[in-house]
Amino acid sequence: QEHLVQSGAEVKKPGSSVKVSCKASADTFNTYAINWVRQVPGQGLQWMGETIPKFGTENYSQKFQGRVTITADKSTTTAYLELRGLKSDDTAVYFCARGTAFDTGGHSYFHGFDVWGQGTAVTVS
Amino acid sequence: EIVLTQSPGTLSLSPGERATLSCRASQSLTSNFLAWYQQKPGRAPRLLIFGVSSRATGIPVRFSGSGSGTDFTLTISRLEPEDFAVYFCQQYDSTPLTFGGGTKVDI
Numbered sequence: 510q511e512h513l514v515q516s517g518a519e520v521k522k523p524g525s526s527v528k529v530s531c532k533a534s535a536d537t538f539n540t541y542a543i544n545w546v547r548q549v550p551g552q553g554l555q556w557m558g559e560t561i562p563k564f565g566t567e568n569y570s571q572k573f574q575g576r577v578t579i580t581a582d583k584s585t586t587t588a589y590l591e592l593r594g595l596k597s598d599d600t601a602v603y604f605c606a607r608g609t610a611f612d613t614g615g616h617s618y619f620h621g622f623d624v625w626g627q628g629t630a631v632t633v634s
Numbered sequence: 635e636i637v638l639t640q641s642p643g644t645l646s647l648s649p650g651e652r653a654t655l656s657c658r659a660s661q662s663l664t665s666n667f668l669a670w671y672q673q674k675p676g677r678a679p680r681l682l683i684f685g686v687s688s689r690a691t692g693i694p695v696r697f698s699g700s701g702s703g704t705d706f707t708l709t710i711s712r713l714e715p716e717d718f719a720v721y722f723c724q725q726y727d728s729t730p731l732t733f734g735g736g737t738k739v740d741i
Contacts, residue, residue, distance in 0.1 A: 620690070
């Protein structure tokens with residue numbers, strides 16, 4: 510069964526940065542987009558952006574553009590989310606999730622976020 | 635940005651009853667790009683439905699999705715004890731991908 514394994518909880522000061530990792534299998538890394546979604550305690554889900562390791566591209570939610578960088582390291586099949594200029598309302602659980610798949614013919618298909626990491630709690634205080 | 639509004643906020647039911655959850659989009663989804671997720675406390679969301687009505691791998695048949703345009707529904711035909719959770723809809727018709735605010739199904 511496929512898994513995404515995230516790094517551990519972080520406590521950060523306002524104004525600092527945090528970098529969260531998400532380790533995937535080679536098959537997932539070479540076929541799928543890896544998305545980042547956050548959840549403020551007791552609230553809903555917010556999509557932050559995605560990386561497509563196969564093509565070396567990223568897409569971001571405009572809400573976070575300029576403050577967030579999503580990267581992918583093919584050598585370790587690990588995706589990263591870096592969030593800068595942390596504020597108290599960035600306190601949340603950050604999830605990575607597998608999304609759009611890309612086949613060898615260049616076609617893409619999206620069957621939901623079918624595999625999720627366990628979540629990384631980031632506290633800004 | 636497409637805003638998804640879920641109703642009701644909380645649905646209080648008993649095991650064996652039918653649950654009907656609503657998700658309304660602020661604009662019509664041009665394709666059937668709507669998914670549903672279940673989330674339990676302290677856990678990551680779990681994909682239930684994609685493409686409005688296709689069940690994800692391993693999801694029981696008591697979960698079904700329907701709808702088109704701006705109005706979508708998740709139905710749980712007979713609630714099992716493990717179904718009491720929060721349910722979110724998600725659109726992937728356009729970026730940014732967005733989620734509804736959630737419906738809590740409790741006893």
